[in-house]
Amino acid sequence: xxxxxxxxxxxxxxxxxxxxxxxxxxxxxxxxxxxxxxxxxxxxxxxxxxxxxxxxxxxxxxxxxxxxxxxxxxxxxxxxxxxxxxxxxxxxxxxxxxxxxxxxxxxxxxxxxxxxxxxxxxxxxxxxxxxxxxxxxxxxxxxxxxxxxxxxxxxxxxxxxxxxxxxxxxxxxxxxxxxxxxxxxxxxxxxxxxxxxxxxxxxxxxxxxxxxxxxxxxxxxxxxxxxxxxxxxxxxxxxxxxxxxxxxxxxxxxxxxxxxxxxxxxxxxxxxxxxxxxxxxxxxxxxxxxxxxxxxxxxxxxxxxxxxxxx
Amino acid sequence: xxxxxxxxxxxxxxxxxxxxxxxxxxxxxxxxxxxxxxxxxxxxxxxxxxxxxxxxxxxxxxxxxxxxxxxxxxxxxxxxxxxxxxxxxxxxxxxxxxxxxxxxxxxxxxxxxxxxxxxxxxxxxxxxxxxxxxxxxxxxxxxxxxxxxxxxxxxxxxxxxxxxxxxxxxxxxxxxxxxxxxxxxxxxxxxxxxxxxxxxxxxxxxxxxxxxxxxxxxxxxxxxxxxxxxxxxxxxxxxxxxxxxxxxxxxxxxxxxxxxxxxxxxxxxxxxxxxxxxxxxxxxxxxxxxxxxxxxxxxxxxxxxxxxxxx
Numbered sequence: 001x002x003x004x005x006x007x008x009x010x011x012x013x014x015x016x017x018x019x020x021x022x023x024x025x026x027x028x029x030x031x032x033x034x035x036x037x038x039x040x041x042x043x044x045x046x047x048x049x050x051x052x053x054x055x056x057x058x059x060x061x062x063x064x065x066x067x068x069x070x071x072x073x074x075x076x077x078x079x080x081x082x083x084x085x086x087x088x089x090x091x092x093x094x095x096x097x098x099x100x101x102x103x104x105x106x107x108x109x110x111x112x113x114x115x116x117x118x119x120x121x122x123x124x125x126x127x128x129x130x131x132x133x134x135x136x137x138x139x140x141x142x143x144x145x146x147x148x149x150x151x152x153x154x155x156x157x158x159x160x161x162x163x164x165x166x167x168x169x170x171x172x173x174x175x176x177x178x179x180x181x182x183x184x185x186x187x188x189x190x191x192x193x194x195x196x197x198x199x200x201x202x203x204x205x206x207x208x209x210x211x212x213x214x215x216x217x218x219x220x221x222x223x224x225x226x227x228x229x230x231x232x233x234x235x236x237x238x239x240x241x242x243x244x245x246x247x248x249x250x251x252x253x254x255x256x257x258x259x260x261x262x263x264x265x266x267x268x269x270x271x272x273x274x275x276x277x278x279x280x281x282x283x284x285x286x287x288x289x290x291x292x293x294x295x296x297x298x299x300x301x302x303x304x305x306x307x308x309x310x311x
Numbered sequence: 312x313x314x315x316x317x318x319x320x321x322x323x324x325x326x327x328x329x330x331x332x333x334x335x336x337x338x339x340x341x342x343x344x345x346x347x348x349x350x351x352x353x354x355x356x357x358x359x360x361x362x363x364x365x366x367x368x369x370x371x372x373x374x375x376x377x378x379x380x381x382x383x384x385x386x387x388x389x390x391x392x393x394x395x396x397x398x399x400x401x402x403x404x405x406x407x408x409x410x411x412x413x414x415x416x417x418x419x420x421x422x423x424x425x426x427x428x429x430x431x432x433x434x435x436x437x438x439x440x441x442x443x444x445x446x447x448x449x450x451x452x453x454x455x456x457x458x459x460x461x462x463x464x465x466x467x468x469x470x471x472x473x474x475x476x477x478x479x480x481x482x483x484x485x486x487x488x489x490x491x492x493x494x495x496x497x498x499x500x501x502x503x504x505x506x507x508x509x510x511x512x513x514x515x516x517x518x519x520x521x522x523x524x525x526x527x528x529x530x531x532x533x534x535x536x537x538x539x540x541x542x543x544x545x546x547x548x549x550x551x552x553x554x555x556x557x558x559x560x561x562x563x564x565x566x567x568x569x570x571x572x573x574x575x576x577x578x579x580x581x582x583x584x585x586x587x588x589x590x591x592x593x594x595x596x597x598x599x600x601x602x603x604x605x606x607x608x609x610x611x612x613x614x615x616x617x618x619x620x621x622x
Contacts, residue, residue: 180605183571184530209523212564212601213571216526219495239605246601253523260494260524290523290557294491294550 003227005264009204010036010251011045012279013064014079016236018048018057019247020283026060028282030067033076035275036233040267041251043075045098045230049085065092077138081112086126090133097130099123099170100140103158106149107142107178116161124168131169139170140206144190145182159193166197173198174230177217180210180239180246184220191224204228207249210239214249215257222263229254234276235288250289252276273299314538316575320354320515321347321562323590324375325390327547329359329368330558331594337371339593341378346589347544348385350582352562356409356541357387360396376403388449392423397437401444408441410434410481411451414469417460418453418489427472435479442480450481451517455501456493470504477508484509485541488528491521491550491557495531502535515539518560521550525560526568533574540565545587546599561600563587584610 013033017024029047036044046068052059061078070076070093077096080086089097101119102108108116127137143150144158162173173194177187187205194203205221206229207214218229232248239247255269276292286293324344328335340358347355357379363370372389381387381404388407391397400408412430413419419427438448454461455469473484484505488498498516505514516532517540518525529540543559550558566580584606591598598604 181571183568185572209601210605211567212520212526212561213568215523216530216568219527219530246605250523256522257494257524257527260492261496290520294521294557 001225002222002261003225003263005227005266006222006258007043007228008041008251008254008265008267009043009045009077009228009230010041010233011206011230011248012036012233012236012251014045014048014058014077015230016232016234016248018055019237019240020057022283023057024279024282026063026067028279029060029064032233032275032279032282033064033068035271035278037069037071037074039271039275040265041272042073042266043077046076046078046094048079048081049089050079050081062088062092065089065094080126080130082122083126083129086129094135096136096138096172097126098138098140098174099126100142101161101165102147103141103143103153103161104147104150107147110149111142116164120161120164120168123170127169136171137169138172138174139165140174140176141165142176142178144175145177145186146179148179155189155193158190159196162194162197172202172204174204174206176206176230177208177214180208180213182207182217183213184216187217188220188224191221191226195224200225201228204230206230208239209235209246209249209253212246215253218249218254218257231255233272234280234292236279238288246288250276250287250292252287252289252292252295256291269295312536313533313572314536314574316538316577317533317569318354318539319352319562319565319576319578320356320388320539320541321352321544322356322517322541322559323347323544323547323562325356325359325369325388326541327543327545327559329366330548330551331368333594334368335590335593337374337378339590340371340375343544343586343590343593344375344379344387346582346586348380348382350586351576351578352583353384353577354386354388357389357405359390359392360400361390361392373399373403376400376405391437391441393433394437394440397440405446407447407449408437409449409451409485410437411453412472412476413458414452414454414464414472415458415461418458421460422453427475431472431475431479434481438480447482448480449483449485450476451485451487452476453487453489455486456488456497457490459490466500466504469501470507473505473508483513483515485515485517487517487541488519488525491519491524493518493528494524495527498528499531499535502532502537506535511536512539515541517541519550520546520557520560520564523557526564529560529565529568542566544583545591545603547590549599557599561587561598561603563598563600563603563606567602580606 231251235250237247542562546561548558
C-alpha cells in the first residue's frame with residue numbers, strides 16, 4: 001500500500017518566506033528556487049500574487065517569476081487570493097495556481113474576512129479563468145485538524161469544504177494541518193474524507209511540525225497510499241499562531257525518512273541540505289530541520305577535519 | 312494491532328542529564344523525578360552508578376536515590392556499568408537495573424573499551440547478582456540502526472547481541488537508535504529480530520530525534536504492537552555525536568502523539584510540559600521538545616493575557 005515514489009512540493013519560497021518577517025531579496029529568492037530545482041524538486045510553490053500592502057515579502061512576485069529558470073519537467077505554482085491576483089499571475093506563466101479555503105468559519109473570517117461559502121464563490125470564476133488559460137488549480141484547505149480560533153475540527157466540516165472545492169472545479173485537494181496539532185489517526189480520518197471526492201494522485205498532505213507530529217502524520221498518510229506532500233526547505237515559515245514555534249515540516253526531514261524507507265523522491269538529499277543551509281544563512285540562523293542541522297553539522301566537522309589535514 | 316495503552320520510561324534524569332555538560336544540583340534532579348512522578352510517569356531511569364571520574368554529572372547517584380520519594384506503583388531504574396556499580400546501587404533499592412551493550416564492535420571498543428562478547432561476559436555475573444537481589448534487569452542495545460564509527464548496522468548484527476543479552480539472563484531488551492538515523496522500515500526490521508527472542512512486553516524502543524525521525528519510528532513500532540518506549544523529558548541529552556543536534560526523543564512529543572491517537576499513557580500532558588519547563592529553566596534554555604515549546608508558549612500567552620485582564 002505504501003507508495004514506491006513520492007512527489008514533494010516545496011512551498012518554502014512562498015508559504016515559507018511569506019511567514020518570515022525578515023525581508024529576503026529577489027535575488028536570494030531566485031537563488032533558492034534555483035537550488036531547489038538543482039536538488040531535484042519538480043514542484044515548487046514560488047510566490048504569491050497578493051497585495052504587497054498585506055504581504056510585503058511577496059511584493060516582488062512578478063520579478064521572481066521572470067527571473068527563475070523554467071527547466072522542462074519542473075512545475076511552478078503561485079498562490080492567487082482572487083481574480084486580480086490571477087490576472088497579475090497569468091503573464092508570468094505559472095504551471096499551476098493555488099486557491100485556498102478554511103475548514104472552519106472562525107479561521108475564514110479572521111484570515112480572509114469572509115465566510116467559507118463566500119470564499120468559494122469568489123474563487124469560482126478564478127478557477128474557471130485559470131482553466132481557460134490552461135492552468136491546473138490546486139486547492140489548499142487550512143485548519144483541517146485543528147483551528148487556532150475554534151479548537152477541534154471534525155472530518156465532516158472538512159468534507160464539506162472538499163465538496164465545495166470540487167464543485168467549483170478545483171483539480172487538486174491539499175489537506176493542511178495549519179497549526180500542527182494533527183496526529184496519525186486524526187489525519188487519516190480527514191484524508192479519507194478527501195479521498196471520497198478526489199483520486200489518490202490529486203490529494204496531498206500539508207503538515208506543520210509545531211508539535212513534532214509531521215513525519216508521523218506523513219507516515220500515516222503513506223499508509224493510505226498518499227504520495228504527494230508539501231514541505232518547506234529548512235522548515236521556513238515558523239508558526240504565526242505560536243511565536244517561536246515550528247511551522248511547516250522541513251523538506252530535509254521528509255526526504256530523510258522517505259529515502260530511509262526506500263521510497264524514491266528524485267531528490268538529492270545532500271544538495272537539498274545545502275539549499276536549506278543557503279537560505280538559513282540568508283536569514284542568519286540555523287535550519288529549522290533536524291536532519292538539515294545534523295547533516296550540516298557533520299559536513300562542517302568533516303570540512304574542518306579536512307582543513308586541518310591539508311594544513 | 313496498535314496497543315491501547317503504552318508505558319513510557321522517562322530516561323531524562325539519567326540518560327538525559329548524563330549527556331548535559333552543565334552540572335545540575337542534586338536538589339534539582341530530585342525535584343525533576345518528583346515532577347515526573349506527579350505527571351504520571353510510572354517508570355523512571357533515575358541515575359547511573361558509574362565512576363564520577365568518567366561521569367561527574369552522576370556523582371550524586373546515592374544522594375539522588377536516597378532523596379526521591381518512592382511511591383507505590385512507580386518503578387525506579389538505575390544504570391550499572393559493572394559489578395562495582397551494582398554493589399553501590401543495591402543499598403539504594405532500585406526496582407530495576409540497566410545493563411548495556413553495543414550492536415557494533417566499533418562502538419563497543421570506542422565507548423567501553425572492550426568487545427561485545429567481553430561486555431556481555433562482564434555483565435553475566437552482574438545480572439545474576441541483580442536477580443539474586445530480586446531486581447529486574449533491563450538491557451539496552453545501542454547503535455541498532457546505525458553507528459557513528461561503523462555506519463550502517465544490519466539486523467543480523469543486532470540479533471546476535473539480542474541473543475547474547477538473553478543468554479546472560481537479561482529480562483528486557485531495549486532497542487536503541489543511538490544516533491537517530493533510523494527510519495520506519497529499518498526500525499521495524501530490527502524490532503522483529505528482538506521479538507524473535509523476547510515477548511512484546513519485554514521489548515522497548517529507544518529512539519533519538521537527531522534527524523527528526525523518532526515519532527515516525529514510534530508509530531512504526533506501535534504497528535508491530537510494541538507498547539514500551541523510552542523518552543526523555545524536554546528532550547534532555549543532546550547528541551554527543553553531532554554537537555548542537557537533538558538527542559533523545561522528548562517525552563512531551565511522544566505523549567502528544569499517543570494521546571492524539573487515543574492511546575492511554577496514564578500521563579498528564581500539562582503536568583509533563585511543566586516538568587519539562589522546570590528542568591529547561593534550570594538549564595537556562597527552552598525545552599528541546601516541539602510540543603513542549605508550543606504548549607509552554609500558549610500557556611505564557613494565556614498567562615500574559617490574564618495578567619492584562621486583571622490589571
